[in-house]
Amino acid sequence: MEHAGSVIVVKFGGNAMVDGTLQQTFAEDVVELWRAGLRPVVVHGGGPQISAMLDRLGLESRFTAGLRVTTPETMEVVRMVLTGRVQRELVGSINAHGPFAVGMTGEDAHTMTAVRRPAWVDGRQVDIGLVGEIVEVNADTVRALLAQGRIPVVSPVARGTDGEVYNVNADLAASALASALDAERLVMLTDVAGLFQDWPHDTEVIERLTADQLEALLPGLAGGMLPKMEGCLRAVRSGVRRAQVLDGRVPHAVLRGVLGDTAPGTTVVPGPGPASGTHGR
Ligand SMILES: Nc1ncnc2c1ncn2[C@@H]1O[C@H](COP(=O)(O)OP(=O)(O)O)[C@@H](O)[C@H]1O
Numbered sequence: 630m631e632h633a634g635s636v637i638v639v640k641f642g643g644n645a646m647v648d649g650t651l652q653q654t655f656a657e658d659v660v661e662l663w664r665a666g667l668r669p670v671v672v673h674g675g676g677p678q679i680s681a682m683l684d685r686l687g688l689e690s691r692f693t694a695g696l697r698v699t700t701p702e703t704m705e706v707v708r709m710v711l712t713g714r715v716q717r718e719l720v721g722s723i724n725a726h727g728p729f730a731v732g733m734t735g736e737d738a739h740t741m742t743a744v745r746r747p748a749w750v751d752g753r754q755v756d757i758g759l760v761g762e763i764v765e766v767n768a769d770t771v772r773a774l775l776a777q778g779r780i781p782v783v784s785p786v787a788r789g790t791d792g793e794v795y796n797v798n799a800d801l802a803a804s805a806l807a808s809a810l811d812a813e814r815l816v817m818l819t820d821v822a823g824l825f826q827d828w829p830h831d832t833e834v835i836e837r838l839t840a841d842q843l844e845a846l847l848p849g850l851a852g853g854m855l856p857k858m859e860g861c862l863r864a865v866r867s868g869v870r871r872a873q874v875l876d877g878r879v880p881h882a883v884l885r886g887v888l889g890d891t892a893p894g895t896t897v898v899p900g901p902g903p904a905s906g907t908h909g910r
């Protein structure tokens with residue numbers, strides 16, 4: 630159970646965001662966490678929204694190892710959709726409850742610095758364009774907002790060491806920020822019941838696993854679950870007490886997960902040891 634003042638980083642995924650009602654309940658939950666004395670920080674995604682805009686513009690969406698192949702033209706759309714639209718909508722939903730949310734991106738005040746990151750496919754490096762790997766987080770601005778009683782809402786766009794602007798997978802951005810803030814918990818909302826070992830054939834979610842167990846599973850994962858679980862692993866390895874992938878289709882998943890520990894999903898905890906069980910889809 631969290632104590633007053635604990636930082637909770639919540640990643641709100643693009644797939645959970647396409648449902649307007651779920652976005653409203655997500656906003657209510659974040660404000661409830663704040664009212665309960667916790668310090669929530671939101672990192673948002675927006676993959677489906679970026680893909681929809683690219684489609685409208687007649688541009689192709691391509692993913693390699695769960696990461697969007699990002700040309701300079703794609704990057705312009707990524708930045709516009711994430712920061713100009715998705716972040717604004719989320720800030721608006723939270724601020725329907727009071728003057729809480731302040732939107733920012735990883736570019737602001739050098740909060741996130743990245744280098745170009747290739748993808749790994751069958752043991753080979755593949756160039757995927759302006760996709761960034763975060764190499765440094767300066768969380769001072771986020772901390773200052775928290776100290777003022779605000780709820781930071783962060784877009785996963787980073788400044789490159791080479792002066793470029795990089796597209797960062799939102800799960801990995803949330804993980805890096807959770808580590809830098811020494812967060813108590815990292816919560817990632819998604820559109821499935823949690824992590825399935827043998828996707829899409831398994832019917833049982835892995836409810837709880839240790840960092841060592843996750844590390845062993847990671848090479849077998851693919852698609853959008855790969856950066857999510859990589860993010861959970863990195864966070865827990867760097868001191869975050871627990872990292873969770875929760876089913877964002879369930880109303881109030883954040884509140885139930887953080888305050889009640891009753892939300893369906895997968896929890897990653899530090900250390901070795903046996904998994905404690907599974908549950909059905
Ligand atoms: N092992 C797995 N367990 C669960 N989901 C998986 C797995 N492998 C791939 N997936 C896919 O990953 C998706 C979640 O990732 P993503 O689409 O990036 O979500 P989000 O937008 O929430 O970040 C699921 O909808 C599912 O299709």
Ligand SMILES: CC(=O)N[C@@H](CCC(=O)OP(=O)(O)O)C(=O)O
Pocket residue numbers: 641642643644673674675676677679695696697707760761785796797798799800853
């Ligand atoms: C490099 C990379 O893949 N970036 C992501 C950023 C948004 C994101 O991660 O959104 P979701 O969490 O909704 O998937 C993208 O361009 O789609």
